[in-house]
Amino acid sequence: xxxxxxxxxxxxxxxxxxxxxxxxxxxxxxxxxxxxxxxxxxxxxxxxxxxxxxxxxxxxxxxxxxxxxxxxxxxxxxxxxxxxxxxxxxxxxxxxxxxxxxxxxxxxxxxxxxxxxxxxxxxxxxxxxxxxxxxxxxxxxxxxxxxxxxxxxxxxxxxxxxxxxxxxxxxxxxxxxxxxxxxxxxxxxxxxxxxxxxxxxxxxxxxxxxxxxxxxxxxxxxxxxxxxxxxxxxxxxxxxxxxxxxxxxxxxxxxxxxxxxxxxxxxxxxxxxxxxxxxxxxxxxxxxxxxxxxxxxxxxxxxxxxxxxxxxxxxxxxxxxxxxxxxxxxxxxxxxxxxxxxxxxxxxxxxxxxxxxxxxxxxxxxxxxxxxxxxxxxxxxxxxxxxxxxxxxxxxxxxxxxx
Amino acid sequence: xxxxxxxxxxxxxxxxxxxxxxxxxxxxxxxxxxxxxxxxxxxxxxxxxxxxxxxxxxxxxxxxxxxxxxxxxxxxxxxxxxxxxxxxxxxxxxxxxxxxxxxxxxxxxxxxxxxxxxxxxxxxxxxxxxxxxxxxxxxxxxxxxxxxxxxxxxxxxxxxxxxxxxxxxxxxxxxxxxxxxxxxxxxxxxxxxxxxxxxxxxxxxxxxxxxxxxxxxxxxxxxxxxxxxxxxxxxxxxxxxxxxxxxxxxxxxxxxxxxxxx
Numbered sequence: 001x002x003x004x005x006x007x008x009x010x011x012x013x014x015x016x017x018x019x020x021x022x023x024x025x026x027x028x029x030x031x032x033x034x035x036x037x038x039x040x041x042x043x044x045x046x047x048x049x050x051x052x053x054x055x056x057x058x059x060x061x062x063x064x065x066x067x068x069x070x071x072x073x074x075x076x077x078x079x080x081x082x083x084x085x086x087x088x089x090x091x092x093x094x095x096x097x098x099x100x101x102x103x104x105x106x107x108x109x110x111x112x113x114x115x116x117x118x119x120x121x122x123x124x125x126x127x128x129x130x131x132x133x134x135x136x137x138x139x140x141x142x143x144x145x146x147x148x149x150x151x152x153x154x155x156x157x158x159x160x161x162x163x164x165x166x167x168x169x170x171x172x173x174x175x176x177x178x179x180x181x182x183x184x185x186x187x188x189x190x191x192x193x194x195x196x197x198x199x200x201x202x203x204x205x206x207x208x209x210x211x212x213x214x215x216x217x218x219x220x221x222x223x224x225x226x227x228x229x230x231x232x233x234x235x236x237x238x239x240x241x242x243x244x245x246x247x248x249x250x251x252x253x254x255x256x257x258x259x260x261x262x263x264x265x266x267x268x269x270x271x272x273x274x275x276x277x278x279x280x281x282x283x284x285x286x287x288x289x290x291x292x293x294x295x296x297x298x299x300x301x302x303x304x305x306x307x308x309x310x311x312x313x314x315x316x317x318x319x320x321x322x323x324x325x326x327x328x329x330x331x332x333x334x335x336x337x338x339x340x341x342x343x344x345x346x347x348x349x350x351x352x353x354x355x356x357x358x359x360x361x362x363x364x365x366x367x368x369x370x371x372x373x374x375x376x377x378x379x380x381x382x383x384x385x386x387x388x389x390x391x392x393x394x395x396x397x398x399x400x401x402x403x
Numbered sequence: 404x405x406x407x408x409x410x411x412x413x414x415x416x417x418x419x420x421x422x423x424x425x426x427x428x429x430x431x432x433x434x435x436x437x438x439x440x441x442x443x444x445x446x447x448x449x450x451x452x453x454x455x456x457x458x459x460x461x462x463x464x465x466x467x468x469x470x471x472x473x474x475x476x477x478x479x480x481x482x483x484x485x486x487x488x489x490x491x492x493x494x495x496x497x498x499x500x501x502x503x504x505x506x507x508x509x510x511x512x513x514x515x516x517x518x519x520x521x522x523x524x525x526x527x528x529x530x531x532x533x534x535x536x537x538x539x540x541x542x543x544x545x546x547x548x549x550x551x552x553x554x555x556x557x558x559x560x561x562x563x564x565x566x567x568x569x570x571x572x573x574x575x576x577x578x579x580x581x582x583x584x585x586x587x588x589x590x591x592x593x594x595x596x597x598x599x600x601x602x603x604x605x606x607x608x609x610x611x612x613x614x615x616x617x618x619x620x621x622x623x624x625x626x627x628x629x630x631x632x633x634x635x636x637x638x639x640x641x642x643x644x645x646x647x648x649x650x651x652x653x654x655x656x657x658x659x660x661x662x663x664x665x
Contacts, residue, residue, distance in 0.1 A: 007521045011510070018509040222505030226566070229469050230522040231494040397472055398414075 001239075004232045008240025016210050016244060025209055026248050030202040030256035035263035037198070052134040059139070060085040060094060063106035067114065070106060070122070070146050077142060091125045101135045102126040117154055185364045195260070196359035199253045199290065200333040200352060203298045206252020207305050208322060211245045215309025216318035219400075228400065238306070238391040245306055249298030254291055261287050289362045293372075296379035297355045301329065303386030310393050310400075336360050348374045351382055405445040405468065405574060405607055410477035412438045412463050429629050437463045440477065441631050443624045445607055450600055452620035453609040456657060460629040461609040465578045468607065469499045481574050495523065498572035502582035504563050508552035512543065512562040515551065516569050523570035530569065537565045540598075541591070557588040564595055575599055577608035581615065593618065613649040627657050 016022050058081045064071030074080050083100050085091065091103035103125035110120040122143060126135045152166070160166050218224040227237065261284070304325060312318035329352055335341055336356035343357040354375045361367040393399045413434040429436045438460040445451035455461045466472040468479055470490040479486045481493045507515050513534065520530035538544050541561045546554055551562060567575065577596065581589040596619050599606050610616060616623060616637060623640055625633035633640055633656050637649060644652035 004522065007518065011507075011514070011518045014514070015507055015509045221508070222501075222503045223507060225466075225471055225501065226499060226504055226519075227522075228471055229494055229497070229499045230519060231491045231524065232522050233491065401466075401472070 001233075001236055004236040005240045005243065008232075008237060009243045012210075012214055012241060012244040013247070016213065016248065019209075019213070022209050022213070022248070026206045026252045027255060030206065030252045031259040033202075034198050034256045034259045035267075038260065038263055039267065056081050057101040057135060057138060058083045058099065059102045059104060060091060060100050061104040061106070062088045063108065063110070066106040066108055067110040067120070067122075070110075070143065073142055073146050074104070079138070080142075095125060095127050102139050104139070114150055117157075185366055194337060195290075195363065196336055196356040197330075197333050199256055199294055199359065200297055200356060201330065202256040203249045203253035203294055204301050204305075204326065204329050207245045207249030207298060207301045210248045211302065211305035211309045212312075212315055212318040212322065213309075214241045214245060215306055216312040216315050217309075219312075220314045224400065234394045235391050238387065238394050242302055242306055242387055242390065246298055246302035249301050250295055253294040253298060257287055257291050257294070286362055286365070289367075290359050293355050293358050293362070293375070296376055296383060297352065299383035300351060300379060300386060303383050303390050307386065307390040307393055310390065332356065343368070343371055345371070345374070349378055351379060355379065404447045404483070405443075405451070405479070405481055405605060406483075407441060407443050407464075407468070407479040408477050409440045409442050410438060410464070410467060410474045410479050411436065411440060412460075412467060412472060413475050436629055438467070438474075438626075438629045441624075441626065441629075442477075443622075443631070443634055445605055445622070447605050448600065448603040449621040450596065450606040450608070450619050452616045452623040453607060453626065454611075454616065454623055454653060455609075455626035455632075459626045461626055462578055463629075464626065465499075465576050465607070465609060469497055469576050470494055495570070496573050498567040498570070498575045499578070500563055500567040500575070500580050501578035502580055502584070503578075506551040506554075506559055506562055506566075509550060511548050511550055512554070512558075512565070513547045515562065516565050519566050520569040525570060533569055533571065534565065537568060541565065556584065557591065560584060560588045560591060564592070572604075574605045574607070577606070579609055579611065581610065581612060613653060617649055625653065625656055632656050 016026075056079055059074065060083050061071055061074065062085075075082060083094070085094055085100070085103075088103070088105060091100070091105075094100045095103065103123075105123040105125075107120055107122070110122070113120040124136065124139055124143070126139065128136070155161070155166050155169070160169055218227060228234075305322060308321045308325060309318045312321055332350060332352035333356045335350075335353045336359070341347065341353075341357065343354070343361050347357055348354045348371045358367065358372060358375050361371075413436045416430060416433055416435050427435070429439075441460075441464055443451065453461045453464060463472065467474045468481065468486060470486055470493050473487055482496055484492050484496065486493050506512075507518075510518070516534050517527060517530045520533065521527070525533070534547075538547060541564065543558075543561055543565065546558050551559065554562065575596075577592070580592045584592070593615060596606055596608065600619075606619075608619075620637055622636050623633070624631060625640070633643060635643070640656070641647060641649060641652045644655040646652040646655055
């Protein structure tokens with residue numbers, strides 16, 4: 001068996017690597033795409049963060065006479081620029097078309113309430129849909145400072161002057177915040193959901209073209225029939241072809257991993273801020289474990305795509321059959337990004353999703369290694385089942401000679 | 404020797420196709436009887452021509468004999484080996500060439516022929532020596548290491564022939580091998596078939612070209628609507644049809660068969 005399988009493997013592999021399209025999909029795209037995407041994302045996030053922090057915020061204020069000190073505090077700060085609106089009902093529209101970043105409404109009688117020692121409520125309008133927005137933080141900070149100023153005056157009025165005394169009066173009980181999740185776990189939760197998607201998609205894309213070429217491609221070129229007439233059992237034929245598709249899938253996804261590793265060790269260390277912390281928390285052994293998870297995934301895709309390809313009459317038909325399967329593979333991979341979806345004995349049984357979740361756990365550094373064994377076993381069984389199915393199809397006349 | 408005994412092949416008709424093929428006489432009980440009760444013998448070292456109009460069932464017969472399809476009735480053997488019970492051994496003994504056969508475009512002829520040789524259990528050394536001899540007969544030396552995609556139709560045909568013969572099969576099956584070829588490439592195939600006969604090989608081939616039949620065949624089997632319409636020598640065929648030209652005899656026999664079926 002080995003001789004036949006190796007003969008088929010080496011011949012098919014030689015043919016595959018002589019094709020420029022496959023080489024681009026298998027080697028170039030995964031190696032370049034992941035670092036490029038991470039690099040672009042980092043760049044974008046840093047720029048957005050910087051811009052949000054530094055830009056001058058245009059604002060509108062109504063009722064400034066109700067509490068002139070607060071209105072003056074905004075006017076005195078050069079990072080805010082006042083815009084005059086005709087009416088307060090204009091605020092929402094002005095925010096929507098970006099004439100202002102926020103609107104402030106100071107209620108009537110605010111000044112009196114400050115003098116009386118009671119409380120007033122100012123209204124802050126801003127666009128809370130923007131993820132990187134710092135509008136609320138920056139505007140609230142200024143209001144908060146003013147509020148503290150008044151509070152301190154009031155406390156001084158009743159004889160509370162020392163900072164410690166003031167603090168003890170206002171906060172009789174304090175909480176020491178001890179989060180058990182380390183920084184890596186927090187970061188892994190964010191990044192771990194998103195990275196498996198790339199590795200899995202490249203495992204699929206890398207296997208896609210070779211699978212189509214090795215099944216439907218043989219039918220279309222008219223080489224399948226002569227191949228079937230060689231004295232080689234069908235299982236050997238399928239296994240040889242499967243190994244090629246599997247190898248291309250593995251190579252492709254591992255290269256996307258290598259691309260990321262390369263990025264981490266060259267540029268990742270230099271990245272500042274949250275992204276920098278995320279990138280520098282992933283070690284080489286983490287990446288190696290992630291790589292091991294991609295092997296059974298590639299086996300599933302290889303067997304599945306080969307079955308589709310053998311069934312299809314032509315290259316084009318195989319491509320159109322593969323498209324819905326593409327979604328079928330992406331959806332379980334994306335499931336790992338849904339908040340609340342965790343790796344447990346149940347999710348460890350869901351193909352692709354289990355691998356996606358395991359990669360997330362590995363990046364977080366919280367992997368339960370018993371579950372890792374379950375995932376590897378279940379995925380291998382599924383891949384073997386799909387390969388047997390593939391072989392059965394290779395034996396069916398109605399599939400091989402579909403007209 | 405090829406021995407075929409009342410071989411038959413039926414395919415289940417898909418529901419969607421039923422209405423389209425309703426009038427075909429070969430459709431019965433939800434099945435399409437592509438071949439029915441076909442029997443013939445092709446002795447060692449002889450050439451048998453399989454004739455018939457398009458869709459008659461020639462390719463199905465050849466596919467069954469070459470083990471690509473399994474017969475649904477009857478039996479057949481190649482050199483005494485049953486095509487169903489020991490299909491792998493049958494494949495070792497036959498070479499199959501069809502006009503529709505393609506090549507692996509990104510491989511060179513040498514790589515592709517070695518590949519098939521190795522799949523037939525040959526060592527690389529055996530492949531090399533056999534290819535050397537085939538190459539000198541067919542003058543392939545100049546293009547053995549060029550990619551198949553870059554070869555002319557005639558060169559490709561020679562590669563296909565070498566691929567078919569690399570394991571030195573005793574029985575060779577050709578399915579319309581000259582269809583779509585120019586005169587020169589077709590002549591190469593004809594000469595190959597003559598050469599096979601000279602080397603005492605058993606040859607079964609299907610064709611639409613009656614001049615090839617007259618030139619090559621020791622006997623012919625005419626298939627029409629999946630059944631044998633005539634089985635005998637070329638001379639017998641002309642005599643039976645009462646025609647001097649084989650083309651006319653062919654048409655005559657098909658016409659007779661068609662009327663009988665009606």
